Amino acid sequence: MASRPSLKPKPKGGKGGKKGSSAADEESTSATAVRLVKEWTTWTMKTTKVVAHYGFIPLIIVVGMNSEPKPSIAQLLSPF
Amino acid sequence: MGSAASHSARLPPPPPPPAFDAATPPKPQEEAGKPAAEEKVDYMNLPCPVPYEEVQREAFMSLKAEVFEGMRLDYTKMLNQSFGLTHSVSMGAVEIPAQGSDVIKIPHGTYEFGANFLDPKLVLIGRLSQDGRVNARVKCDLTENLALKINAQMTSEPGYSQGMFNFDYKGKDYRSQFQVGNNEFYGANYIQSVTKHLSLGTEAFWVGQQRKSGVGLVARYDTKNFVATGQIATTGMVALSYVQKVSDKVSLASDFMYNQMSKDVTATFGYDYMLRQCRLRGKLDTNGVVSALLEERLAPGVTLLLSAEIDHWKKDYKFGYGVGIGE
Secondary structure, three states, X not given: OOHHHXXXXXXXXXXXXXXXXXXXXXXHHHHHHHHHHHHHHHHXXXXXXXXXXXXXXXXXXXXXXXXXXXXXXXXXXXXX | OHHHHHHHHOOOOOOOOOOOOOOOOHHHHHHHHHHHHOOOOOOOOOOOOOOHHHOOHXXXXXXXXXXXXXXXXXXXXXXXXXXXXXXXXXXXXEEEOOOOOOOEEEEEEEEEEEEEEEOOOEEEEEEEEOOOOEEEEEEEEOOOOEEEEEEEEEOOOOOXXXXXXXXXXXXXXXXXXXXXXXOOEEEEEEEEEOOOOEEEEEEEEEEOOOOEEEEEEEEEEEOOOEEEEEEXXXXXXXXXXXXXXXXXXXXXXXXXXXXXXXXXXXXXXEEEEEXXXXXXXXXXXXXXXXXXXXXXXXXXXXXXXXXXXXXXXXOEEEEEEEEEEOO
């Protein structure tokens, strides 16, 4: 409840601040949209890279263990 | 070349078979007639050319053998027809570039764990080394003619990872490929069979971050006995190669490479003996480098590797031995 009044002024203050400061720049909403898209794509690329780095070898092992004929876990872990 | 591409797109229907009376008699007649008719080439039915990056495949197989230094142990364990794990230990030396002509080597040991999944439609190869680097290769056939290849090296340090996506389209007598890589790398290449033996190709690439671009042309002439290729690019690189298949077991290769930017000229001559129990490849360079690699199959499943490289100008000697266990 105390957070709501503090949250409401923030966006208003942010938008008002942006609109006020970028009065000369008419494309403030599209500029923010472009910036958000760039941030999201950067975040997606970074996450994809981390997922691929840690998950690629486990993915191959899972795909391989489910292929026919199915090998057993003992065959996977034993050295011969 | 442009008209050949449009012709292959609008292919006329194949001619109907000559006689339906008896299946077997027309066939020997057709086959007897074929050698006489072989002089007339059917330009509508040319074979599909070799992929663009494999244009110099025979020369690379003979001349770019993987010589190594130190000890190497490779263990391959196939759990399945298509799934296998590999463990690879290597103890050798790594060279650091130094000023002058000195060669500085530091000892370096690595362990690499690998998993391979090989399916007709999907190939997944992954290698994980002890310093956290993952090397990933994916080849997936999306449709009969369209394939996707992904090649990536991922490191724990940020900013050093690289990845490349390739989309390959295979047509009736042409292949085209589109590449997208990190650092805003875009490339495309196209290769077309022009006659039964000759195929011509072209490529273009653009690197966004360094604002570099280049165009290249390639020509490959291959017959049963020899393969000759030539490659030229606006990056100032000219590469010619010639491989002669002297017999089933022996082939000789030569390669000439000229780089205009760094004024680097190298000619290489090599041989490749493919015998029943072993494979011996050796080469001699105009940089004063002599090298050889022997892979001998001691028993089913056990392979011995012996490698030697002597650089006479830099006085750099590299000798290596290794054992491979498993298929």
